[in-house]
Amino acid sequence: MPLNTRTIPGGSTRLVGLIGDGIRLSYSFHLHNTVFAELGMDWVYLPIHVNARPQEELEAALRGLRALGFVGANVTMPFKSTVLEHLDLLQGDALPIGAVNALRIEPDGRFLGINTDAPGFTADMKHHGVVCRDRPAIVLGAGGAARAVTYALLQAGCSDLAISNRTSERAQELVSHLGRLFPGARIRSTTWMDGLPSCVKPASIIVNCTSVGMAGTPTSHQLPWPADLGFQQGHVVVDLVYRPELTPFLARAQADGVALAMGGRGMLYRQAALSFAWWTGRSSPMAQMRRAMDSITPSLEGEHALEREHTSLTAPDTSSQPPGGMLHDSSDGFSPVQQESEQRGATQLPAGPRAGLPALRKGIDDLDRRILQLLAGRMGLVSAIGRIKSTQGLDVHDPRREDAVRERWAQIARSQRLPRDLAMKLLDLLLGASRSLQLNTKEGPASRDSAAGVGS
Numbered sequence: 351m352p353l354n355t356r357t358i359p360g361g362s363t364r365l366v367g368l369i370g371d372g373i374r375l376s377y378s379f380h381l382h383n384t385v386f387a388e389l390g391m392d393w394v395y396l397p398i399h400v401n402a403r404p405q406e407e408l409e410a411a412l413r414g415l416r417a418l419g420f421v422g423a424n425v426t427m428p429f430k431s432t433v434l435e436h437l438d439l440l441q442g443d444a445l446p447i448g449a450v451n452a453l454r455i456e457p458d459g460r461f462l463g464i465n466t467d468a469p470g471f472t473a474d475m476k477h478h479g480v481v482c483r484d485r486p487a488i489v490l491g492a493g494g495a496a497r498a499v500t501y502a503l504l505q506a507g508c509s510d511l512a513i514s515n516r517t518s519e520r521a522q523e524l525v526s527h528l529g530r531l532f533p534g535a536r537i538r539s540t541t542w543m544d545g546l547p548s549c550v551k552p553a554s555i556i557v558n559c560t561s562v563g564m565a566g567t568p569t570s571h572q573l574p575w576p577a578d579l580g581f582q583q584g585h586v587v588v589d590l591v592y593r594p595e596l597t598p599f600l601a602r603a604q605a606d607g608v609a610l611a612m613g614g615r616g617m618l619y620r621q622a623a624l625s626f627a628w629w630t631g632r633s634s635p636m637a638q639m640r641r642a643m644d645s646i647t648p649s650l651e652g653e654h655a656l657e658r659e660h661t662s663l664t665a666p667d668t669s670s671q672p673p674g675g676m677l678h679d680s681s682d683g684f685s686p687v688q689q690e691s692e693q694r695g696a697t698q699l700p701a702g703p704r705a706g707l708p709a710l711r712k713g714i715d716d717l718d719r720r721i722l723q724l725l726a727g728r729m730g731l732v733s734a735i736g737r738i739k740s741t742q743g744l745d746v747h748d749p750r751r752e753d754a755v756r757e758r759w760a761q762i763a764r765s766q767r768l769p770r771d772l773a774m775k776l777l778d779l780l781l782g783a784s785r786s787l788q789l790n791t792k793e794g795p796a797s798r799d800s801a802a803g804v805g806s
């Protein structure tokens with residue numbers, strides 16, 4: 351690809367970046383730098399790694415940014431709330447939210463803070479046609495992102511909000527804070543994992559605002575949700591984690607047939623476009639940010655996602671239809687945030703007839719790994735059900751349940767345009783393996799030989 355000389359930093363290049371502890375996997379560098387290059391702007395977006403401990407590091411980093419002439423920066427984990435005490439002025443809803451994800455350094459040296467996560471989330475929910483008014487919601491997490499999301503949900507009219515966080519004191523503190531802001535709303539905290547079943551309602555909006563499930567972290571294969579707690583068809587499930595695009599949490603929600611399972615990428619590029627506009631004084635480049643986001647294809651999600659060759663392949667435009675059509679209501683609980691002109695752009699794949707093979711094969715390998723991870727999750731649930739059946743004296747073989755599963759697989763295969771035969775063969779294998787596992791659970795390892803034949 352010919353180098354765009356305007357993308358090479360020079361003496362008058364304007365500097366922005368991302369402050370955080372653990373920013374290696376962020377897509378913000380790709381988004382902002384791609385859009386700067388596309389718009390021919392002499393700006394660059396840099397990584398600014400700051401250690402969470404000792405606390406003085408953040409203040410030192412902020413002083414450094416000012417000394418080095420940075421225009422501003424995004425702020426991410428774990429500084430979104432702690433950065434507030436170092437700022438001179440908060441704009442927008444940053445003060446009531448109690449978290450900032452973008453800061454700007456004024457010519458007189460003052461630090462301004464703003465929260466673009468909340469309007470980014472709101473705009474994405476609105477784009478997907480999700481109605482919040484009078485709906486119950488569950489938010490997992492109580493960090494900076496959870497502050498923005500809970501605020502946005504309550505502003506949009508959520509009637510009943512439950513917050514669950516690993517560190518319960520943080521959830522309780524957020525509940526008290528929101529209670530003062532929204533005195534009419536029902537807001538409560540619940541214990542991490544154990545308290546969740548009692549909060550689930552048929553129409554719940556469930557949002558993961560923890561980092562659990564993020565690729566490249568120790569929790570990448572985990573759920574922020576009890577493994578034996580299913581989702582319901584009326585649920586809207588949102589995962590703010592955007593890497594991978596299909597997180598274990600979303601995969602589980604999709605498998606349970608929820609009304610809408612929504613990833614974090616829409617919110618990510620929307621908050622990025624809003625930050626961009628705030629720093630540069632230009633209008634929000636929503637369409638460009640979206641194209642930059644779409645150019646991160648599933649096959650390029652690995653560690654070296656940004657080291658690649660490019661050519662373009664136009665993808666069909668399906669973006670204008672809200673996926674959760676039944677949820678759409680023009681009088682939704684979200685107020686318009688941003689006029690967007692969004693055209694789905696080109697999806698980037700490696701160039702040449704053969705040059706793309708390694709990346710595509712890597713994509714297959716990644717998907718195979720995920721399929722096996724999901725399979726492991728499914729067998730875990732099968733085993734849990736087996737234990738219940740065993741203690742209750744229930745039969746392992748349940749023909750009515752199997753018929754219902756077959757029917758659902760046929761529906762999903764149709765909607766995914768998968769050959770029905772292939773889907774059914776796979777299901778037969780899974781059902782056989784599941785029965786064997788449950789028979790083993792019921793009768794103990796001694797019966798393994800006889801059990802192995804049950805599903806064949």
Ligand SMILES: NC(=O)c1ccc[n+]([C@@H]2O[C@H](COP(=O)([O-])OP(=O)(O)OC[C@H]3O[C@@H](n4cnc5c(N)ncnc54)[C@H](OP(=O)(O)O)[C@@H]3O)[C@@H](O)[C@H]2O)c1
Nearest residue numbers: 427428491492493494495516517559560561590614617618
């Ligand atoms: N899509 C987007 O645009 C967007 C925007 C913002 C954030 N995010 C994502 O949202 C996530 C949270 O970001 P943040 O800024 O809120 O970070 P944060 O302020 O550091 O909060 C992290 C949250 O995750 C929880 N957590 C971390 N590790 C956990 C574990 N092993 N088990 C259970 N809970 C765990 C924390 O619980 P404790 O309080 O117990 O530590 C806390 O609630 C990140 O993955 C971030 O990438 C996405």
